[in-house]
Amino acid sequence: MRFEVLGEVRVLRDGEPVDLGPAKQRAVLAVLLLHAGRTVPTHQIVDAVWGYEPPENGANVVQKHIAGLRRLLDPDRAPRTPSELIALTPAGYVLRLDGHTLDADQFSAAVAGAATADAVRVALAFWRGEALAGLTGPFFDAARARLAEGQATAWERWAELELGRGRDAALVPELARLVEQFPLREGLRAHLMIALSRCGRQAEALAAFQSARSYLVDQFGTEPGELLQEAHRRILRGEAPPAYVAPLPPVSPAPYAPEPRPARVRVRIPYGEIAFAVAVPIVTFTVGAWVYFLYAAARYHDRKLYLAVALYVGMLATWLTCIALDPTPEDMNDTTTTDVIGMTTIVATAFFSAVHGAVVATHRAAVTAVTAALSARSGGGQLAAGNILDKLD
Incomplete structure (x- = not known):
């Protein structure tokens, strides 16, 4: 089997x-x-x-x-x-x-024995999509991140071998795609800068560095690592930076071996996002309770958050429907039981959605920090690994 x-x-x-x-x-x-x-x-x-x-x-x-x-x-x-x-x-x-055979073991062994770019591509063909697709939870998320690090390292190895063959122009679009797929990998971003520079596209190479820096500062509050800094300096001086050599992933099933001890991660609290999540439902008096969750679902690519959007939109629609169907004359000054229940429901919904949004924002910050720490701990050319660990561990 x-x-x-x-x-x-x-x-x-x-x-x-x-x-x-x-x-x-x-x-x-x-x-x-x-x-x-x-x-x-x-x-x-x-x-x-x-x-x-x-x-x-x-x-x-x-x-x-x-x-x-x-x-x-x-x-x-x-x-x-x-x-x-x-x-x-x-x-x-x-x-x-x-x-029997396991594709993860075959992939690691194939990459370790690959001496050419074509051989690395053969090894990468073992991947059929996102690892452990469809499985959710902290355990599978961490395992998926570790497996993805091996895949990213293999792509770095492939790009390095392709640069050695002088295929700079052909590499640019593929490297741009890989940078989007693995934004934390410093090696891939360095390869993209090198390929652009060798094609005479220095301005775009410098723009790629600025894009990496903006991503790091926005997500982690840290500057690019020495690898990208050195490539940037060489391009500014008009020198052709050398290709980054990616270390080979291990042959053993180490990508998903248990950690010897839990990583200590310091979470960078997103106060601005939390304030936004709390303020919107309160300021809009529940009407905009869904707004933050739509923003978070799109930003973090979390389909579960769209359920929260549907929940709050459904509650708003129900509330508006009740108002439209309320038989109580508008000119009555007496407060009815229905009015009290409706007002209580609105206030409770606003409070609950504000707390819910704050929890989601804090949780996503923790997930981002843990993912970055796992990426940095796995080694091998990820984006500003040392600086990220200084911030998180």
Whole structure:
């Protein structure tokens, strides 16, 4: 069988996809794959799959999903016999890949052995999309970020080899796309500046540096690292900067190995965004409660926030409908029970949406800080890694 995590999690048996069952069962398999060959305690599986909302009988639910996976992945196993694929140990469950393959391992090995740009592109073909696509939660977000670092490093390696072949002009559009996909990678931005400079497009190369600086200052309050600073100085002096050499990603499954200790991250509180989130529903008297969430959904590309937009727009529509259908004459001076309930609902909604917006803004700042710290800790040419760690750790 072939196991894949560089895209949607799936299993192929003789080239045909295996139906992995419910979404949570697929997530349990993903946790085991990310620790392939290593025992995972049951409570860690529960934490990874269900996060802050674990089921009351988490161990039993995990056992049920493990049994389902065994039936699907090892159908020839005799009933009531130990599974060799997903084994139960005193410490937890372990998935053994003996005789099977995992695309993440194949990708790392292929990149490590690639001596040409074409060979690196062959390795990158293992990626079918965003790693662990469709799986949500802090555990999968962190694993996805670590896997993406290996992909970004491979792209840096490919660009370096292509620059060595003198394919500067052909590289520019591809590097521009990669910079947008991996904005924290200093190596990719440096390669783009080098390619532009070698094509005689110094002004655009300098603009690429200013774009990197603006991104860093806006997102993290820090300046570009030495790699980009040196490339910038060389372009200003009219010198052709040398190509940045990207270190190879490890062959072992280190991209998703557990950290030896949790990273200490200092979150940069976005006071302006929090003030905006709190002020809009209060100033607009609930009418604009949806505005901040629409802004946040678009900025952070979080589809869940669009549900909040729909919620507050729906509440506003309900409120306006009630006003339009209120049979109470407008010239009555007495305050009715309906008026009191309506006013209380409006005030409560304004307060709740203000608190909700402040929580979302703070949470997104924490996620951004953790992602940056993980990127910096993984090494290998990310944008201003040292400076970001100075700010966050």
